[in-house]
Amino acid sequence: MHGTTHLAAHSVRPIRVLLLLTSLHGGGAERVAVHLLNRLDPERFDVRMGLLRAAGPYIDLVEDKSRLIVAPDGDKHFNFDGTNKAQYTTGNIVGAAARAPLAFRRMIRESEADVVMSFLKGTNLLVWLALKGLGKKRPKWIAREGNNVLAVVGEEAPSAFIRKASLGLTSRAYRAADAVLANSTDMASGLVEDLGLEAAKMRMINNPIDIERIAAMRDEGVPAAPKRPFIICAGRLEYQKAHEVLLRAYAKSGVWRTHALVILGKGSKLNELHRLAAQLGIGEYVRFIGFVANPYAWMAKADLMVLPSRWEGFPTAAAEALASGTPLLMTDCKFGARDVMEPGVSGEMVPVDDVDALANAISSLIADPARRKSLRDGGLERVRNFAIDAMVEKYADLFAEFEPVQA
Numbered sequence: 001m002h003g004t005t006h007l008a009a010h011s012v013r014p015i016r017v018l019l020l021l022t023s024l025h026g027g028g029a030e031r032v033a034v035h036l037l038n039r040l041d042p043e044r045f046d047v048r049m050g051l052l053r054a055a056g057p058y059i060d061l062v063e064d065k066s067r068l069i070v071a072p073d074g075d076k077h078f079n080f081d082g083t084n085k086a087q088y089t090t091g092n093i094v095g096a097a098a099r100a101p102l103a104f105r106r107m108i109r110e111s112e113a114d115v116v117m118s119f120l121k122g123t124n125l126l127v128w129l130a131l132k133g134l135g136k137k138r139p140k141w142i143a144r145e146g147n148n149v150l151a152v153v154g155e156e157a158p159s160a161f162i163r164k165a166s167l168g169l170t171s172r173a174y175r176a177a178d179a180v181l182a183n184s185t186d187m188a189s190g191l192v193e194d195l196g197l198e199a200a201k202m203r204m205i206n207n208p209i210d211i212e213r214i215a216a217m218r219d220e221g222v223p224a225a226p227k228r229p230f231i232i233c234a235g236r237l238e239y240q241k242a243h244e245v246l247l248r249a250y251a252k253s254g255v256w257r258t259h260a261l262v263i264l265g266k267g268s269k270l271n272e273l274h275r276l277a278a279q280l281g282i283g284e285y286v287r288f289i290g291f292v293a294n295p296y297a298w299m300a301k302a303d304l305m306v307l308p309s310r311w312e313g314f315p316t317a318a319a320e321a322l323a324s325g326t327p328l329l330m331t332d333c334k335f336g337a338r339d340v341m342e343p344g345v346s347g348e349m350v351p352v353d354d355v356d357a358l359a360n361a362i363s364s365l366i367a368d369p370a371r372r373k374s375l376r377d378g379g380l381e382r383v384r385n386f387a388i389d390a391m392v393e394k395y396a397d398l399f400a401e402f403e404p405v406q407a
Contacts, residue, residue, distance in 0.1 A: 014046040015403050018069075018113035018139070020104055020127055021049070021120075022078060024056030027236070028183070028207050028316035029119040029146045031058060035208050038063045039392045045399060050107035052078035052100060057291065069110060071103035078103070101129035108139060115402045117142040117181070121149060121170055128173035140402035143177040145187065146207075148334050150194050151311035155239055171195040178402065183207050183314035184336030203398055206339055207314045208391030209383055214323040218300035225301055226260040226287060231362065232302035232326070234295050234317045235309065237267025237288075242308040242331070242353065244269075244276055249308070249358035251280040255366050259303060261286045264295050299324035303372065304365055309333045310352055315340055319386055322346065322379035327372040329361050346378035 017040070019033045037049050038061070047067065054070045062068060071078060078100060104127050108116060116139045118127040124143040131138050149170060157163035174180050174195055181203045182188035188204040191197055231250075235241040243263060250261050263273075263286065270288060277283040292298060295317075299305055305321035307330035314336040321328050322340070328347035330337055331354075341347035348365065350357040365372055 014042065014044055015399055016112055016114045017045050017047045017399055018108060018111045018116045019047065019049045020107065020116060020118040020123060021051055022100075022123055023051055023053040024058035024062075026056065028314060029144070030056065031061075031316065032146075032183075032207055033119060034058050034061045035210070035388060035392060036395055037067060039388070040396060040399075044396065048107075048111045048113070050104060050111070052103055057293070069107045071100075071107070100126045104130035105134075108134070109137075113139045114404045115140045115142065115399050117144055117399075119144050120146055121152065124177075125169060125173050128176055131176075140178045141176075142179045142181055142203075142398065142402075143174050144181040144183075145174075145191060146183050146313040148187070148311040148313060149191065151240070151334070167195070171197075177201065179203050179398070181205060181398070182335075184312075184339045186338070187313055187335035190335060205391060205394045205398065206336075206386050207316050207319065208388040209316070209319045209323055209386040210388045211323050211383060211386075214296045214320060217294050218296040218324045220294055220297040222297050222301055224289070225298065226262065228260055229258060229303050230260040230262050230287075230301075231255065231304040231306055231366070232262045232264065232299055233306050233308070234264040234299070234321075235307065236265050237263075237269040237273060239269070240310055240312075241265075241267075242310050243273050245353060245355055245358060246306055246308045247273065247276050247280060247282065247286065248355045249362060250286075251282045252355060252359035253363040253366075255362055256282050256285040259285075259366060262289060262298060262302065263287065264289050264292055264298060266291050296320060296324045299326045302326055304329060304362065306358070306362065307331065308358060312336050318347075319383055322383040325376050325380060327365065327375040328379055329358075329365060331358075341379065341382055345375075346382035347375055 021033055024030045037047050040047050048069055050069045052071045118124045131141055153163055153166045157166055174197055179201050180197055182191055183206055185204060188202045192199050192202055233246055237243060277286045299321050305326040305328050307315055307318050309331055311333050312335060318328055318330055318340045328341060330349060331352045332349045333352050343349045348361055350361050
């Protein structure tokens with residue numbers, strides 16, 4: 001444990017905090033939860049994590065697994081991993097509505113939590129249902145959102161009716177929360193406007209970045225790396241991340257003549273992206289690596305990190321690239337891009353879905369090593385804003401807002 005804040009003199013026990021997620025698959029939200037579980041000061045906070053399934057690559061990062069509360073038969077009933085659209089099958093909707101809130105309610109009662117924080121829209125909706133009817137035993141609830149809700153709903157909902165219903169339910173749920181936490185500045189204002197939330201309930205904390213851990217891992221060897229220079233992209237192979245835009249820009253840039261393209265991540269678009277790369281005549285220069293335990297070593301050896309996302313919440317992979325010492329090129333997407341870096345100083349930006357602009361920026365940066373070095377230096381300075389200890393301390397302050405009155 002790495003906390004530094006001391007127990008307030010008037011408290012007789014730590015504040016009980018319960019972090020709720022479906023699993024530890026995924027990315028930024030799950031990493032934030034694990035950081036909080038491992039690092040919040042145990043003198044001030046008794047932190048537990050509730051999961052519907054004990055699954056995902058971040059399970060191994062949990063230092064004290066006795067702090068995990070896992071739903072029984074989770075693999076049977078709560079396999080929600082996969083694309084957002086896949087969650088709208090009748091079986092998933094009925095199963096989630098019937099079982100998941102009850103599972104979360106049992107976790108809340110078992111932990112006797114003072115404060116519950118749930119992560120991402122789907123889990124937030126389930127926890128909203130779980131908290132109904134608890135009366136005076138209801139803990140304070142923080143709904144943490146880490147993505148662009150309008151974009152997510154627009155992409156995942158199979159019809160206009162379901163889109164409207166999903167947004168309506170999300171708005172009702174978030175209005176019922178004691179606080180709504182966003183992880184970027186423009187997301188916080190966007191949630192207030194898009195969901196009709198009270199500005200007084202909004203909080204904002206950027207995702208923490210473990211700069212020291214990344215620095216220790218970025219110099220490790222990467223035996224599977226291409227034998228020639230390469231540019232890199234890291235993210236789930238889904239529509240949100242716009243890998244097809246990157247492939248078209250990479251082909252148009254001509255950079256394939258000197259640099260390979262490495263893509264880290266798994267997802268449902270893998271076969272489609274393989275076919276597109278072949279159609280564009282760049283298949284032999286593109287490497288789809290999948291999930292890797294140490295992406296920072298890959299990033300550190302790349303000449304450029306490219307993140308072509310259509311939307312984000314707080315693009316953690318971009319901040320991790322800065323910490324890895326990798327020059328960054330990304331889209332000016334909603335949300336979080338401008339929290340992560342300052343255009344022209346710690347990275348470069350292009351418009352969303354603009355193949356020509358992305359191609360021109362890639363070729364221009366690869367042709368200018370001095371410019372890349374300047375961005376690298378600016379990025380290493382910028383990422384200090386997200387140092388993990390400072391971010392965890394902000395979470396400690398947030399949870400302390402809801403400290404119960406103790407005799």
